[in-house]
Amino acid sequence: MSAHVVYLEQLPSLFEKWKEKFKLFVPQKKGDYYLLQEYERGQEICFDYDVIYNPIKSFLFPSYETLLDFDLKTYASKPVVDAEPQILFGIHPYDIKAINQLDQLMEMGSVDVNYRARRDKTVIMGLEPLRVAKTAFWSFMDAEKVDFGFDLFWTKIGPSAFVVEVGSVLGEELLFVNGKVDVATAAEKEVARRKHQEIVKKAKMQNVLKFPNTDIPKVMAKSFNSYVWIEKSRKCLSCGSCNFICPTCYCFDIQDEVDDLLKKGKRYRTWDGCMLRSFASIAGGHNFRKQVFERYRHRYMRKGRYIYDLLGELGCVGCGRCIQSCPARIANPLEIFNFLWEDVSYEK
Amino acid sequence: MSKPKVAFFDFAGCEGDQLQIANLEERLLDIASHLEIVNFREVKTEQADNYDIAFIEGSITRPEDEKRLKKIRKQAKMLIAMGACATIGGINCLKNFLGKQEYTSLVYGPYARHYSTYATRPVRAVVPVDGEIHGCPIDKEEFVLVVKSLLLGKIYIPPDYPVCVECKKAGNICQLEQGRLCLGMITRAGCKATCISAGSVCWGCRGPVPGANLDAARQVIDEHGFSWLEAEDRFRLYLGYFLRLQGWVYEQETT
Amino acid sequence: MKNKFSPYVPRLATLKSKKKLSDYVTLFRFEQDNGRPLAHSPGQFIQVSIFGIGEAPFSITSPPIREHHYFEIAVRKIGSVTTALHNLKPGDKIGVRGPYGSSFPMQKFIGKDMLFIAGGLGFIPLRSVLNYMIRHRDEYGKIMLLVGTRNPKERIFIDQLEEMSKREDIKVLETVDVPDETWKGNVGVITTLLPKITIEPENTYVAMVGPPIMYKFVIAECKKMGISEDKIFVSLERRMKCGLGKCGHCQINGLSCCVDGPVFCYTDIASLEEAI
Numbered sequence: 001m002s003a004h005v006v007y008l009e010q011l012p013s014l015f016e017k018w019k020e021k022f023k024l025f026v027p028q029k030k031g032d033y034y035l036l037q038e039y040e041r042g043q044e045i046c047f048d049y050d051v052i053y054n055p056i057k058s059f060l061f062p063s064y065e066t067l068l069d070f071d072l073k074t075y076a077s078k079p080v081v082d083a084e085p086q087i088l089f090g091i092h093p094y095d096i097k098a099i100n101q102l103d104q105l106m107e108m109g110s111v112d113v114n115y116r117a118r119r120d121k122t123v124i125m126g127l128e129p130l131r132v133a134k135t136a137f138w139s140f141m142d143a144e145k146v147d148f149g150f151d152l153f154w155t156k157i158g159p160s161a162f163v164v165e166v167g168s169v170l171g172e173e174l175l176f177v178n179g180k181v182d183v184a185t186a187a188e189k190e191v192a193r194r195k196h197q198e199i200v201k202k203a204k205m206q207n208v209l210k211f212p213n214t215d216i217p218k219v220m221a222k223s224f225n226s227y228v229w230i231e232k233s234r235k236c237l238s239c240g241s242c243n244f245i246c247p248t249c250y251c252f253d254i255q256d257e258v259d260d261l262l263k264k265g266k267r268y269r270t271w272d273g274c275m276l277r278s279f280a281s282i283a284g285g286h287n288f289r290k291q292v293f294e295r296y297r298h299r300y301m302r303k304g305r306y307i308y309d310l311l312g313e314l315g316c317v318g319c320g321r322c323i324q325s326c327p328a329r330i331a332n333p334l335e336i337f338n339f340l341w342e343d344v345s346y347e348k
Numbered sequence: 349m350s351k352p353k354v355a356f357f358d359f360a361g362c363e364g365d366q367l368q369i370a371n372l373e374e375r376l377l378d379i380a381s382h383l384e385i386v387n388f389r390e391v392k393t394e395q396a397d398n399y400d401i402a403f404i405e406g407s408i409t410r411p412e413d414e415k416r417l418k419k420i421r422k423q424a425k426m427l428i429a430m431g432a433c434a435t436i437g438g439i440n441c442l443k444n445f446l447g448k449q450e451y452t453s454l455v456y457g458p459y460a461r462h463y464s465t466y467a468t469r470p471v472r473a474v475v476p477v478d479g480e481i482h483g484c485p486i487d488k489e490e491f492v493l494v495v496k497s498l499l500l501g502k503i504y505i506p507p508d509y510p511v512c513v514e515c516k517k518a519g520n521i522c523q524l525e526q527g528r529l530c531l532g533m534i535t536r537a538g539c540k541a542t543c544i545s546a547g548s549v550c551w552g553c554r555g556p557v558p559g560a561n562l563d564a565a566r567q568v569i570d571e572h573g574f575s576w577l578e579a580e581d582r583f584r585l586y587l588g589y590f591l592r593l594q595g596w597v598y599e600q601e602t603t
Numbered sequence: 604m605k606n607k608f609s610p611y612v613p614r615l616a617t618l619k620s621k622k623k624l625s626d627y628v629t630l631f632r633f634e635q636d637n638g639r640p641l642a643h644s645p646g647q648f649i650q651v652s653i654f655g656i657g658e659a660p661f662s663i664t665s666p667p668i669r670e671h672h673y674f675e676i677a678v679r680k681i682g683s684v685t686t687a688l689h690n691l692k693p694g695d696k697i698g699v700r701g702p703y704g705s706s707f708p709m710q711k712f713i714g715k716d717m718l719f720i721a722g723g724l725g726f727i728p729l730r731s732v733l734n735y736m737i738r739h740r741d742e743y744g745k746i747m748l749l750v751g752t753r754n755p756k757e758r759i760f761i762d763q764l765e766e767m768s769k770r771e772d773i774k775v776l777e778t779v780d781v782p783d784e785t786w787k788g789n790v791g792v793i794t795t796l797l798p799k800i801t802i803e804p805e806n807t808y809v810a811m812v813g814p815p816i817m818y819k820f821v822i823a824e825c826k827k828m829g830i831s832e833d834k835i836f837v838s839l840e841r842r843m844k845c846g847l848g849k850c851g852h853c854q855i856n857g858l859s860c861c862v863d864g865p866v867f868c869y870t871d872i873a874s875l876e877e878a879i
Contacts, residue, residue, distance in 0.1 A: 077698065256656060
């Protein structure tokens with residue numbers, strides 16, 4: 001698709017125009033962290049953030065979501081599918097990859113209507129990273145670049161200019177709301193390409209995966225009985241932080257809630273995590289993953305093997321959020337992958 | 349079906365939990381429409397001794413309390429402990445770490461010998477309980493949830509996962525990561541991470557989560573640069589009773 | 604929103620009758636309010652909603668029969684939803700989603716001998732297969748049914764078991780783990796029944812359902828008797844919550860028990876560490 005050039009001073013008027021029809025979320029700085037928050041006029045936008053603290057999935061798959069309303073007397077029930085048009089601005093490629101993966105998983109078998117409705121009303125505007133988070137290793141997880149999944153993709157090529165790649169018709173329409181913008185010249189596109197190479201090079205310098213990521217599923221398949229699971233999970237608090245901040249985790253629980261008069265109620269779903277103690281327990285008390293290490297292992301298997309078996313791509317995009325948020329510092333997919341690879345190679 | 353009769357009783361505590369219920373204001377009327385409240389000091393004056401559901405607030409700190417509690421247990425079809433003092437012993441357990449002479453003289457001075465008192469314990473250590481509403485003070489939403497569950501015949505099971513879960517769902521930035529001592533990782537959830545969302549840290553008022561890995565928590569706190577003493581002080585504030593139990597009794601009872 | 608469809612919205616069904624099977628287990632018969640049969644296959648499960656309490660998965664215990672518009676579930680009183688079910692009176696409503704999941708391959712079983720192995724409440728889903736076969740008795744070969752129960756008080760479908768044991772064309776063997784004074788039959792775990800039957804291994808299919816602990820031992824015994832892995836079918840229990848393969852609670856390694864299961868051919872799960 002085509003690429004255009006947009007200047008920084010054009011942004012506020014674009015944003016104002018978009019805000020008429022969409023809720024607009026942009027990366028903002030909060031203390032030492034970055035959050036994707038709603039844009040207010042005149043607000044500063046962090047183009048050089050390293051990683052958004054809150055996982056992007058929360059905009060498509062909120063932590064609490066009503067599925068249906070019911071009436072306790074008549075037993076009538078009707079679905080609740082709420083979705084507001086929104087623009088997520090400034091999403092890094094690895095997060096877009098995570099969204100693409102969620103799209104596919106939510107579509108498989110039975111379509112998740114609530115997710116789909118939200119996704120259909122969401123415009124995704126990618127952004128080339130300018131910095132790499134300390135814990136990130138996305139450059140080793142095939143997540144440094146995405147070919148689809150965005151409506152516009154922005155690359156900052158100078159202090160006040162962007163090359164904007166168009167990814168969809170809607171994206172183009174949004175880009176032209178204030179009239180057409182210049183088409184990017186070959187030179188400008190070249191700068192954008194170099195910016196991309198630069199940041200990938202930078203990302204490759206740190207947190208190195210020591211083997212091709214295509215080997216991860218094989219390594220994981222051989223490591224089900226590795227001692228690393230028990231060893232590492234000794235410190236696990238079963239708090240689920242790694243699940244909840246993960247952009248590709250999507251497990252949920254379904255619960256009922258009734259009003260104070262006990263007449264009407266709603267059924268809602270809320271995030272759940274496989275690291276939590278009773279995640280796999282059934283009525284009668286049997287827990288299929290009673291031990292911490294079993295749950296700890298399941299999460300890595302899911303990221304490194306099971307998702308791969310389903311989709312042919314890894315369930316981890318290397319954003320590094322879990323490494324950052326695990327209080328015990330034991331959630332580190334990179335470390336686990338590297339360790340297991342060495343372990344498996346040694347045994348051979 | 350006649351309305352279940354509900355009574356509130358308090359032991360050693362500040363009555364802050366009953367106040368939380370009174371804070372429900374108009375909503376209390378909706379909820380009370382399914383109940384007959386016969387004994388509720390914070391809201392009404394008249395009292396009766398005929399009740400089905402007893403809510404107990406406060407911890408057991410004197411031998412006399414035990415007698416009274418057992419009598420309530422006998423009368424009530426259902427007994428629900430409410431608030432940190434009642435469910436986990438709460439702050440009152442701080443005295444368990446002092447000698448009896450020490451704390452009685454600290455509190456009562458020269459009159460210490462006139463007061464009978466012993467190590468603080470939660471309600472469940474004295475009589476069987478049918479339900480627990482954790483928190484200091486309790487979350488009024490959770491109280492409403494428990495009452496509604498009772499009315500619907502649903503078993504209310506308080507969350508068996510730590511506060512981190514609800515904190516992440518609320519979209520907060522981890523306090524521990526920002527260099528503050530937060531006990532969310534071992535504390536039972538259900539509060540919707542209120543304190544952290546409001547900018548504070550978790551103090552552990554809802555007690556340890558079932559299966560809490562206290563050893564790991566100590567190590568984690570240590571690695572985050574807090575001293576052993578700091579951590580132990582924070583633990584003692586609300587988890588005192590369980591530090592003494594070393595967790596295992598609690599674990600057995602809740603699984 | 605124009606499109607107001609959601610897979611989470613249950614259809615309504617009405618309780619027609621209930622029958623006590625044991626101290627804790629009750630058989631419920633429902634009919635869908637839309638007048639249609641459930642159209643399930645033996646081995647599938649449904650999600651039953653009691654609004655305000657929640658939703659829980661139950662295997663269907665009635666066989667799929669075209670002229671029967673009802674379906675049956677047998678429920679053990681164990682949690683909130685099951686207690687609420689036990690409190691229902693005929694005429695009361697429930698919500699139903701499903702049927703979900705895989706089923707026993709009835710076509711494959713045609714002309715073959717069948718060995719049913721039911722541990723405890725595992726008899727509930729197997730009864731669907733069994734009753735279907737009894738209805739189409741001439742299509743199937745020998746039918747053998749092994750039932751293991753914890754103690755005589757917990758036996759379920761006693762009437763049917765007694766009736767079947769009188770039949771010439773069905774062999775029924777029962778055992779209990781812990782006998783009481785009224786019990787005169789076999790005592791011991793279910794594997795003790797296997798030596799008491801004779802089978803032609805190459806012509807026999809096995810369908811087994813029971814508590815998690817049972818499978819490992821019974822499958823080992825079956826293999827010893829010469830039954831190949833592809834002739835063993837099991838139904839696994841997990842915490843199915845959404846029934847759509849989304850919520851993740853019922854994962855067995857990389858599989859979702861609610862869409863890939865609950866009925867599995869043993870060859871498909873033999874290599875899964877978390878399955879058995």
